[in-house]
Amino acid sequence: MNPVCVRMWLLCAVALFPGLVAAQARPLPGSEVPQIYQRLLPQIQKIPAFDHHAHPGYADDPDVDAMAAPPNASEAMRTRDDNPELAVAAKALFGYPYNDLSPDHAKWLLDKKNDLKKQLSGTAYFDSILDQINIESSVANRAMMPDYLDAKRFPWVFFADSFMWPFNNQRETARNADEGVYIPLQEKMLHRWMQQENVNKLPASFADYLNFIDRVLEDNSKRGGIAMKFEVAYFRPTTFSDPTSAQAEDIYQRYVNGGIPTEKEYRTFQDFIFRYLVQEGGRRHLPVHIHTAVGIGDYFNLSQSNIMNLESVIRDPRYASTTFVMIHGGYPLEREAIWLAAMKNVYLDSSFGELAQYPSAFKDTLKMWLETFPDKITFGTDCFPYNQVLGAEESYWLGNYSSRVALAAALAEMISENEITETRALELAHAYLHDTAVKLYQGRVH
Numbered sequence: 001m002n003p004v005c006v007r008m009w010l011l012c013a014v015a016l017f018p019g020l021v022a023a024q025a026r027p028l029p030g031s032e033v034p035q036i037y038q039r040l041l042p043q044i045q046k047i048p049a050f051d052h053h054a055h056p057g058y059a060d061d062p063d064v065d066a067m068a069a070p071p072n073a074s075e076a077m078r079t080r081d082d083n084p085e086l087a088v089a090a091k092a093l094f095g096y097p098y099n100d101l102s103p104d105h106a107k108w109l110l111d112k113k114n115d116l117k118k119q120l121s122g123t124a125y126f127d128s129i130l131d132q133i134n135i136e137s138s139v140a141n142r143a144m145m146p147d148y149l150d151a152k153r154f155p156w157v158f159f160a161d162s163f164m165w166p167f168n169n170q171r172e173t174a175r176n177a178d179e180g181v182y183i184p185l186q187e188k189m190l191h192r193w194m195q196q197e198n199v200n201k202l203p204a205s206f207a208d209y210l211n212f213i214d215r216v217l218e219d220n221s222k223r224g225g226i227a228m229k230f231e232v233a234y235f236r237p238t239t240f241s242d243p244t245s246a247q248a249e250d251i252y253q254r255y256v257n258g259g260i261p262t263e264k265e266y267r268t269f270q271d272f273i274f275r276y277l278v279q280e281g282g283r284r285h286l287p288v289h290i291h292t293a294v295g296i297g298d299y300f301n302l303s304q305s306n307i308m309n310l311e312s313v314i315r316d317p318r319y320a321s322t323t324f325v326m327i328h329g330g331y332p333l334e335r336e337a338i339w340l341a342a343m344k345n346v347y348l349d350s351s352f353g354e355l356a357q358y359p360s361a362f363k364d365t366l367k368m369w370l371e372t373f374p375d376k377i378t379f380g381t382d383c384f385p386y387n388q389v390l391g392a393e394e395s396y397w398l399g400n401y402s403s404r405v406a407l408a409a410a411l412a413e414m415i416s417e418n419e420i421t422e423t424r425a426l427e428l429a430h431a432y433l434h435d436t437a438v439k440l441y442q443g444r445v446h
């Protein structure tokens with residue numbers, strides 16, 4: 001094109017698509033990013049959030065998770081007890097007067113929390129923590145619910161892994177020190193579901209075992225469960241074959257009364273049960289949450305539990321009516337993971353990413369997600385009571401703070417780079433922090 005033609009073409013383009021040419025995206029943000037960030041942040045802080053993944057509770061409560069941290073596990077830098085940001089969290093929540101958490105100083109914090117728990121009895125203590133950080137409701141992904149969490153503000157997400165470990169688990173437990181902690185807790189969880197349903201031994205027939213699973217799902221829904229959660233990546237590879245019911249039944253019959261299945265037999269049985277639960281999740285409108293990031297414990301095998309292993313399940317049209325929430329968004333494979341959200345029934349939760357990374361890096365994760373499938377991503381803190389001093393309270397605070405500042409920074413860059421308007425940025429902030437997740441539960445949460 002000669003220069004005259006180019007000018008004519010541009011004039012036509014502006015006339016036909018006003019807004020389009022004016023908003024041509026540019027590769028570098030302008031110097032106004034800090035001002036946009038300062039404008040957005042207070043508006044983002046005001047949005048009441050829905051925390052899509054958290055483990056609220058007291059440190060001495062064994063039901064906070066269906067598993068436990070293995071002893072002496074390595075911690076990435078920001079998630080260590082000596083992270084000075086945790087003292088900032090304690091200051092913000094409790095008026096903590098020190099800048100470190102040395103044992104002498106930590107005692108002040110412990111006493112303060114104990115006083116508050118006495119003043120704020122029943123469910124008031126944890127409600128007040130949510131109020132302080134503007135979280136309207138928070139998922140409680142716990143083994144069981146305690147009476148000190150308000151069911152209206154802490155909807156329950158229960159664990160479904162244990163149905164996959166009904167047989168003799170001697171070999172599974174002996175695999176390494178981490179499994180030595182995890183697998184007995186799965187046995188305990190299965191036993192509790194059996195107690196709940198008045199089942200005192202494994203049903204003799206496979207059909208009755210599936211029936212028992214159905215009853216647990218049914219009763220847990222009635223007891224307020226809004227979704228089922230798998231943390232299966234901690235216990236075995238997440239590649240799932242597609243066995244027939246007859247194959248699973250045959251293995252069940254062989255080992256229901258004892259004996260150790262071969263590894264291949266056990267996996268085949270588990271693959272069937274996993275797919276059965278996924279299918280039931282669709283039928284019962286119980287979204288399926290799956291841990292999809294790296295995990296705690298030195299033996300956590302990232303390549304065997306890579307989020308992309310799940311692609312064969314979540315892109316399977318047979319499960320189109322199941323809603324999948326990929327907890328932790330596949331971190332550190334979040335770049336690949338966001339493309340799974342192309343499936344209409346797949347969502348990504350950002351929790352843990354905001355704790356494993358500092359806000360400067362998490363901002364880039366969020367920006368990439370917002371630029372790809374912004375309507376398919378949800379906020380979560382992954383709060384957890386690490387110990388008496390560093391409780392769920394401080395990790396709620398840190399997760400909430402980190403996500404909101406990173407969100408404001410990501411959106412400020414996108415506005416400055418002419419990708420979106422400021423109005424659209426705030427719509428995306430509402431969607432990520434609250435609306436997208438809440439819609440998945442069809443009125444059961446707010």
Ligand SMILES: [Zn+2]
Nearest residue numbers: 053054055382
């Ligand atoms: Zn978690």
